Amino acid sequence: MDVPPSDLEGALREMLSRRAAVPRPVTADPAGAAIRRANRIQRRRTLTGMGLAVATIVAVGAGNLHLRDDRPPTGGTVVIGDPDLPPLVKSTIPPPGPDTAPPIAEVDLLIGGSIATAQGRRVPLHGTGTVERAHRLTDGRGWLAISAPTLAGRFLWAIAADGTAQVLLAGADEIALDEDGRQVAWKQGTVLAAAGIVNGELAAIVRAEAPVEAVPLRFVNGAVLVRLVPDDPGHVLWSPRPGPLDPGGDRASSHIFGALPDGRLVGGVTPGAGLPACLTLLDPARDLTPVRPECGPELLGDGRGAVSPDGRWLLVNGRSAGEDSALLVDLAKLDTSGVRPAGPAMTGTVVWSAPDTAYYAAANGGLVRVAVDQVAAGRRAAPTVLPDLPAGELPVVVSGG
Template sequence: MSQSELERAVREAFSRRTAASRAPADDPAGAVIRRANRIQRRRALAGMSLVAVAIVGVSAGAMQLGDDPPPSNSVVVGEPDPVPDAAWTTVAPPTGPDTETPLAEVDLVLGETIATAQGRRVSVLGAGGVERAHRLADGRGWLAIGTPTPSGRFLWAVTPNGAAQVLLAGADEIVLDQHGQQVAWKQGAMLAAAGIANGELTGTVRADAPAEAVPLRFVDGAVLVRLAPDRPGHVLWQRRPGPLDPGTDRSSTRVFGALPDGRLVGEVATGTPRRACLALLDPTQDLAPAGPECGPELGGDGPGAVSPDGRWLLVNGQSKGQDAALLVDLAGLGSSAVPQVAGPTMTGTVVWNALGTAYYADTAGGLVRVDVDRIRISRPAAPVAVPGLKPGESPVVVSGG
């Protein structure tokens, strides 16, 4: 029975009982209804008070470096367990994404918009600056790693319509595996890794590590960790709890990726005076060089990436005294190998796709598409301006997909 029907029935009952020639000055039916409404309001207010107390209790137990409570299914770095009940998600506008001409064969993050390789435009609200992003398989959205903030880095799960939810907050550094199914992060002296399933972190493992150690990438399930930013040395953390074993490698300066056979492609500092040359590293021998011969000296710093088939390395270096992105043929790696200029110096993420091309942003904010066949005939790539970017912004090339 509805509220109005209940009121009519009460009034009719009082009317039959009074049988008066005119309605009394006071309305007994209205008084009963008003009393019932007052009781209902008091009960509702009491229930809301209990909910408010519960929310305050959850929020107090889930405080983090920021001003807002942590979102649902998030892990606040430094807390022993996730807090599953305090919900906070950022929802995209109800309007559907626009469709435009694709800018590239890979997804791009342009400010607060994701431009997909299919030509869609997805607005991502509330996530702030995005430094790296990974597209999940089967159209399930993206994982986005935020730029550093006073509260640390954030890992966001972004749905296909742009709704964003925090999975991880307060980290010094965050890295994902190539499938977007594992994450590793560092906070202070804690190194941690977990799986990602159904928008949640699972199976978290923690280890004690030097404060200057930084996770760089996943290598066949292990996490590659640089021991210090200002000196050579890396170690593969096998995701075991307890103190981090620093290993014996003290010569590798940069590591760019892995070959299909598991060997890593990196730089090692050798000789007197010490010089950095390109080499293959053996993950089963504490990253010792896999062969006696060193490859070319690159002379640069910053990012680099190995193609999916393990044939090519795209890396920052120097050619004839000028900084540039270089293409190295890993099939003939040795002292006689000659890197070829591929384009302007890279910044941010370098992404190879299955078509044998690579994308990156140059230091001026342009988008560069590297075609191996063109580089081999000495035709370096040129940057292209990306429409829709604000001054000072650069496109972020999205991995995965």
């Protein structure tokens, strides 16, 4: 009713006064009591309505949180990373819609601040800075990205399908991901740590004490490969457990490129002072002792390389005909007869998209696709010029997917 409360009170008082049959003055005020009772009822109704509104807001908020677990966020970031790290200011940059273009390659690429997917989408990144390595999640919900070193260290970002990003880890000296994007290892000062990645969060963090110089490189058969000193030979496999890192007895391996299906590692060893490293297989159960051959083909490159998913091939930087080159090595032979020039020298990360196909970036910014059958037939791969690549930048080949 559109009647002012004062008018209602006046009318009620007048009605009750006319009905009063008591000739003497009474101490009680029936009209005032009725009004006070009506006010109490109104207050209860108001509180009840406010309670229902709050309950509705909470229910809707809970529903939104549940939906955020099932769908990529549409804006903003949430810092989840190491609980010992200080929180960062979250970004609220709204992402534009992705564009669609013809696919460039069979793998995702980072080009000029956006991801060019193998399906032809362009996904701009927001607030991540320069990304040095990236991994596509197998469930199709986005990517994990490792930043280039900054004054604050490296960052691990979880990037949603629309390009919005949230920090999973900040301030690390080095970060390594496993091949499925489900585990991460990092080094921060003298702390070596590893964790699982579950629903966009770090889970079951394990920390160990390690020398300041030690850095995690990659996951090998569930263990973390750690280089003890960056510029000296020597590695150790760390099965994540708390306590001091056991440095092991390996002081000869110069580089490790991956594992064979039987668990042996493909790496280079330094046979002696002043001698070039050579390719061999290493036994992880015996402190990475060379098992066959003790010293195979020479490794004259910078140590970039990776083993194919089936363990048959190694693509590695080396020298051919007196110039830097990517080399394809037949690991079934592991001698000079199984080494062929594959293309220009690699920069960044080499990614095997299939057991017989690899991608990497060349020094001139081109993308190189290495097909094993073509290299075996004597045809070197040539770089392809990428569209929209800013001058002076190199593409980043995204692993996984």
